[in-house]
Amino acid sequence: MADTTLHLFQTRPSAARRWEKGILAVFGLATYFIMACGAAILLTIMVRGAPTVFRTQAPFVNVAFLTQAPETLFVFEFEGRKYELGDQAFRAFKAEHPAAENVKAESYANSSGGIFPCIVGTVLLVVGSMTIALVLGVSAAVYLNEYARDGKFIRSIRLSIANLAGVPSIVFGLFGAGMFVLFFGWNMSLLSGWFTLAFMILPVVITASEESLRAVPKGFREGSLALGATRWQTIRKNVVPYALPGILTSSILGIARVAGETAPIMFTAAYSVRDQLPWQGLTHWTDFFFQGVMALPYHIFVVSSKIPQNMYTERVQYGTAFIFMLIVGLIAAASILLRNKLRNRYKW
Amino acid sequence: MVTTAATLMETRSPSPHSRPTMAAPAAATPAEQAAPAAPVLIDVDHVDFFYGASHALHDVSLQILEKKVTAFIGPSGCGKSTLLRCFNRMNDLIDGTRVANGSIKIRGVDIYRRDVDPIELRKRVGMVFQKSNPFPKSIYENITYGLRLQGVRSKTRLDEVVEKSLRGAALWEEVKDRLHASGLGLSGGQQQRLCIARAIAVEPEIILMDEPCSALDPIATAKVEELINELKSRFTIVIVTHNMQQAARCSDKTAFFYLGRLIEYADTQTIFMNPSNPQTEAYVSGRFG
Numbered sequence: 001m002a003d004t005t006l007h008l009f010q011t012r013p014s015a016a017r018r019w020e021k022g023i024l025a026v027f028g029l030a031t032y033f034i035m036a037c038g039a040a041i042l043l044t045i046m047v048r049g050a051p052t053v054f055r056t057q058a059p060f061v062n063v064a065f066l067t068q069a070p071e072t073l074f075v076f077e078f079e080g081r082k083y084e085l086g087d088q089a090f091r092a093f094k095a096e097h098p099a100a101e102n103v104k105a106e107s108y109a110n111s112s113g114g115i116f117p118c119i120v121g122t123v124l125l126v127v128g129s130m131t132i133a134l135v136l137g138v139s140a141a142v143y144l145n146e147y148a149r150d151g152k153f154i155r156s157i158r159l160s161i162a163n164l165a166g167v168p169s170i171v172f173g174l175f176g177a178g179m180f181v182l183f184f185g186w187n188m189s190l191l192s193g194w195f196t197l198a199f200m201i202l203p204v205v206i207t208a209s210e211e212s213l214r215a216v217p218k219g220f221r222e223g224s225l226a227l228g229a230t231r232w233q234t235i236r237k238n239v240v241p242y243a244l245p246g247i248l249t250s251s252i253l254g255i256a257r258v259a260g261e262t263a264p265i266m267f268t269a270a271y272s273v274r275d276q277l278p279w280q281g282l283t284h285w286t287d288f289f290f291q292g293v294m295a296l297p298y299h300i301f302v303v304s305s306k307i308p309q310n311m312y313t314e315r316v317q318y319g320t321a322f323i324f325m326l327i328v329g330l331i332a333a334a335s336i337l338l339r340n341k342l343r344n345r346y347k348w
Numbered sequence: 349m350v351t352t353a354a355t356l357m358e359t360r361s362p363s364p365h366s367r368p369t370m371a372a373p374a375a376a377t378p379a380e381q382a383a384p385a386a387p388v389l390i391d392v393d394h395v396d397f398f399y400g401a402s403h404a405l406h407d408v409s410l411q412i413l414e415k416k417v418t419a420f421i422g423p424s425g426c427g428k429s430t431l432l433r434c435f436n437r438m439n440d441l442i443d444g445t446r447v448a449n450g451s452i453k454i455r456g457v458d459i460y461r462r463d464v465d466p467i468e469l470r471k472r473v474g475m476v477f478q479k480s481n482p483f484p485k486s487i488y489e490n491i492t493y494g495l496r497l498q499g500v501r502s503k504t505r506l507d508e509v510v511e512k513s514l515r516g517a518a519l520w521e522e523v524k525d526r527l528h529a530s531g532l533g534l535s536g537g538q539q540q541r542l543c544i545a546r547a548i549a550v551e552p553e554i555i556l557m558d559e560p561c562s563a564l565d566p567i568a569t570a571k572v573e574e575l576i577n578e579l580k581s582r583f584t585i586v587i588v589t590h591n592m593q594q595a596a597r598c599s600d601k602t603a604f605f606y607l608g609r610l611i612e613y614a615d616t617q618t619i620f621m622n623p624s625n626p627q628t629e630a631y632v633s634g635r636f637g
Contacts, residue, residue: 149443219481220481220483220484222438223477223483223543223546226438226474226477226547227470227471227474227494227497227550228467228468228494228497229497233497237493347532
């Protein structure tokens with residue numbers, strides 16, 4: 001160090017300077033740690049689930065897994081060969097080989113066949129509950145933000161809504177079971193599940209819708225009213241359309257939550273096994289709403305906690321989780337596309 | 349009653365030729381001055397106005413004449429915008445506002461009467477805002493917004509009105525090739541003229557302008573002022589402005605407000621050249637405000 005004098009912009013060593021580096025390292029580490037955890041979860045599901053979902057030969061996708069109902073898997077040895085067959089195939093096999101009638105087979109529930117009924121059930125639950133939540137939530141937000149006069153009462157309503165967001169989902173499940181399943185007598189049904197899930201995400205939808213409505217400039221409302229529009233005309237033509245992208249953004253989060261929640265539907269809508277698909281065996285079209293369905297999150301719960309864990313059951317566990325993530329991702333992607341389209345249409 | 353009110357207002361005005369050197373407002377030509385007084389369209393009679401507990405207008409009385417441009421001037425917070433927004437009851441939208449005393453009559457009808465529908469009122473009394481607020485829709489949809497609300501569906505009729513209104517707002521030549529482009533793609537001045545076109549598309553009788561040029565550059569301002577001069581043959585215009593030159597350039601009558609009171613209301617020329625009130629004189633000569 002030939003030159004001992006510090007020049008003007010040189011860093012002087014100080015406690016504050018040392019802290020700077022330490023803090024930066026802590027924040028950085030925290031971020032990378034979270035990312036690593038997330039990646040670990042996603043990668044595990046992808047790596048372990050991919051073999052179930054994809055095939056190395058055309059059509060490269062395990063069509064049976066996506067289109068069939070779950071079946072019991074039978075594993076047995078016959079004439080020196082090892083077989084892994086689903087329920088139906090096993091029966092056909094026995095019919096073909098009478099000698100196999102009394103073969104000793106290990107059986108694993110739900111480990112063969114596919115998860116099509118669960119996919120259908122989850123999509124139905126998401127679409128129905130999001131529709132209910134958006135209609136109720138946007139109406140409430142419009143009322144609170146556009147019509148209601150701000151006062152103590154309205155503020156207490158807002159506070160209650162915010163508090164509702166913190167209620168655990170199992171409590172919503174119990175509420176749904178008490179209200180819709182028992183009191184209204186809807187039993188375990190799509191309708192009960194829809195309303196329970198809708199109520200669960202209503203606080204999020206209302207709060208976000210209110211934010212989006214508030215973000216629409218006052219000038220649009222005034223300009224419309226000054227042209228002789230009624231309040232409702234103004235809201236319908238000149239406020240809600242501009243708020244929709246924001247409302248959709250929040251409902252994308254809602255979709256992921258609704259699709260993923262297990263607790264609310266296990267009391268209200270989800271069956272662990274159901275032979276018929278929702279559109280099969282309806283005597284009247286209204287029966288559609290009063291039937292329980294299988295659902296992906298509940299199916300994951302069933303296959304990973306109600307049956308023994310081994311290499312055969314693992315396939316369906318990871319495969320279901322993988323498909324589940326894919327479907328949530330797809331629904332969210334569709335909503336994002338829709339939102340971006342709306343956003344480009346109404347820019348200000 | 350109408351004529352007496354009008355003459356009362358006129359009696360204060362001195363000879364219009366007292367100081368001919370000053371840039372006279374276009375309307376104040378001798379021929380116009382000599383013409384018989386225009387009928388009263390808006391009659392504001394001893395109005396007190398409150399925002400909650402704050403007393404925004406004190407005992408304001410004035411008569412606005414048909415097919416004239418009336419300017420409201422005064423420092424910020426003097427109540428000029430408040431009075432303007434009383435004319436189409438836009439103040440109704442703010443909680444806790446009320447006209448405590450007096451009446452505002454348009455064509456003899458008290459617009460604060462119970463059976464007056466503010467929606468119908470606003471169809472007759474258009475408004476242009478300080479901040480231009482074209483809707484984030486196409487130019488065409490902006491202009492037809494009001495008519496569509498009234499149930500007009502005919503494409504030919506809408507097309508006609510769009511062209512007529514845009515011509516009326518001196519915007520047609522600039523936008524006729526991009527009627528279906530967003531109104532927000534226009535420049536600030538064009539946006540404000542689009543808002544004027546949107547207001548005149550529903551054929552109101554009165555157009556209220558709340559500082560329409562305060563966000564515009566001088567060239568855009570000049571265009572809007574020119575437009576105001578053209579529009580006054582068809583509409584009665586009330587304009588709030590901070591810009592005294594603007595009031596002098598484009599209005600026939602000027603009202604000076606200060607702290608919620610109407611200080612002086614007379615012909616524009618009188619207000620600017622021979623005000624009777626010392627406060628008015630101080631304000632228009634730039635000594636305060």
